[in-house]
Amino acid sequence: MIKMKTIYFIRHGIAKDGDDDKIRPLSEKGILKTQKVADRLSQQGVRFDLMLFSPLLRAKQSARILANLADRAEECAHLSPEGKLTQWLEEFKSIEFDSLALVGHQPNLTDWAEQMVWGYVHNKLILKKAGIIGIEIPTLSESVGRGTLFLLTSPMWLLD
């Protein structure tokens, strides 16, 4: 039996408005909610062998808040809003992991998750800020259309 691998897609928290999208910081509420989500994941014993995060400030800040959950954390340009799943897979398909976190943006995260689970983008998943998708896949190199979805939640379901 194949041991399935877990990928968590985590959307950055609520950010402030600003002219330069690359440097919009998290709002106070965004920091607070993301911290609560991180605490909840920690309480559930969730760990990431590797966490990759978008270079945009709001995603970097979210990843920093989640850092205690990850053995390793790296910035990854493929997770920016222009990133493509196929290009990311091409670069990362051989990495070893049991549990991986991808911290980034919409619509990329639901697009990637849908491609891994259903093989296509259907625009059928609603992912709120600081929300989480959890999927299982056999391997990254055989991930497209091969995943199953075990978690989709906005922060409200995780918080008190």
Next chain:
Amino acid sequence: MIKMKTIYFIRHGIAKDGDDDKIRPLSEKGILKTQKVADRLSQQGVRFDLMLFSPLLRAKQSARILANLADRAEECAHLSPEGKLTQWLEEFKSIEFDSLALVGHQPNLTDWAEQMVWGYVHNKLILKKAGIIGIEIPTLSESVGRGTLFLLTSPMWLLD
């Protein structure tokens, strides 16, 4: 703008083994976890205009635990393991509701949810006992392939 309607698919809690599948009761752990899920939903302000539940004992008992959340609750044969979405829709497509709960069994619940969201059964959703799926649809009569998924969770994410 159409006001979307919400359907929660809730799987019965953990049940005891038994020869007659129709009368297997919830185990103590099943009762406890389902109660905690009910408390959590209540805490989040979740209400059901109507809750329909399978005639099998473990689903009836689960619905009884969830009863405080529902204005009305009714047994519904379509939610038994043999039930078909098309037949249920034929009978219930004209009902009025904003929030509906369907308490039943696997694989029916994920089959129905997948049909409402993606139009087909893909066997891509993992729904644990006392787990919940939340979807939004425009109307029941136009539900197949028209829904969006906003929640999929096992009880562990909802409990302390």
